Amino acid sequence: MIDKATSRRIRVEIRHVLLGVWDPIGVRDEPNAQDEYDGYIGEIFALLSGGTTDEQLSDRLLYFVNDRMGLSATPEAMLPTIRALRAIEFPEVISRPRTPYLIAGRRSIPLPTLRSTFPSSRRK
Numbered sequence: 001m002i003d004k005a006t007s008r009r010i011r012v013e014i015r016h017v018l019l020g021v022w023d024p025i026g027v028r029d030e031p032n033a034q035d036e037y038d039g040y041i042g043e044i045f046a047l048l049s050g051g052t053t054d055e056q057l058s059d060r061l062l063y064f065v066n067d068r069m070g071l072s073a074t075p076e077a078m079l080p081t082i083r084a085l086r087a088i089e090f091p092e093v094i095s096r097p098r099t100p101y102l103i104a105g106r107r108s109i110p111l112p113t114l115r116s117t118f119p120s121s122r123r124k
Contacts, residue, residue, distance in 0.1 A: 002049065006091055013088045014041050014048075022081040024065045024073060040064055049090060054082050 002010070018037040019028055027033035047057055058078040065073040 002091060007045075010048075010088055010090065011041050011045055014044050014085065017081060017084040017088070018044075021084045022061065022078075024069060024071055044085065048085060048088070054086070057082055057085065 015038065018040060019034065022037070025036070027036045043060070044057075047060060052060075058075050061078045061081060062073055062075065065071050
């Protein structure tokens with residue numbers, strides 16, 4: 001488990017990366033928009049602390065830009081942001097295995113729950 005002070009430090013660093021490196025709508029220098037990307041910090045924190053791959057991180061950033069913001073971006077455009085996010089120091093923590101999640105729009109659904117809602121495709 002990451003302690004509260006470390007979690008805050010990491011979230012502040014993620015905020016700086018989103019505003020200083022990613023900044024798809026160009027609000028970096030707008031004083032009244034410094035919290036523009038704060039809604040994405042929690043999910044990015046969870047992805048980074050959960051051992052996500054660069055490809056998964058890129059896919060999620062692209063989803064934010066292309067689908068949520070209605071802009072257009074490429075995977076290559078996400079590379080500087082991914083490098084900057086990966087440079088954030090996370091503590092080595094021993095934790096229980098995480099339940100894999102499917103991120104569906106605004107909801108994260110535990111995969112065991114998702115699997116139990118669909119009938120098996122195997123025939124007997």
